[in-house]
Amino acid sequence: MKVSNDLENGLVLTIHCKSKNDDLGVHALPNGGTFEFFNFKPNFYATTQFYCSTDWNGALHYFDIYIYRIDLDRCKTICWWSVKEGGPCLYNLDSGKYDICSPWN
Template structure:
């Protein structure tokens, strides 16, 4: 891409973001909770990040919870990927994907970490489970 075209694209993107903020159509803050639901009593270490922010690494004991929040950036992919480690194993999963989760509301996702993969609570009575990446 030519430097002028790249600069024009960046300026257009910034003006669109500013317009969204001026019109107050920014998406609400997203709240995510990750719960250690392994069968054993081992703690898990969870390290989450998005393209815009590193949320850090946290140790979650058995049945412990890690709540965190973030403000999505309009027009940009704001996926949140986490590595989850226990007993010498490390797994990865996108605990927030804008296209998948945007319609769940701002108290988006309550995830339980299981050996086979994470499960998200869909409603009071059911959840959907995914395999680790």
């Protein structure tokens, strides 16, 4: 799992990702910086969900970075996210672009 700061104007992105059972801590990403986490496995009940809060210049937003029932197939090989002002976008292996975009929660 990887998250990139692709905010405009060189803004620093503060990101805090966690699940019901795991808190991955707060990270300040410079423009173009990334945060990666590995070694998580879906739970026995197939209900694993990670979400992230993001903040820049006082703008606080949330998004689901991994929901088992949605992301099991689309994140089998890579699961890379780009955070932009308008919302997070997932890397699409078919197009080679970050074009699977979601609104903020």
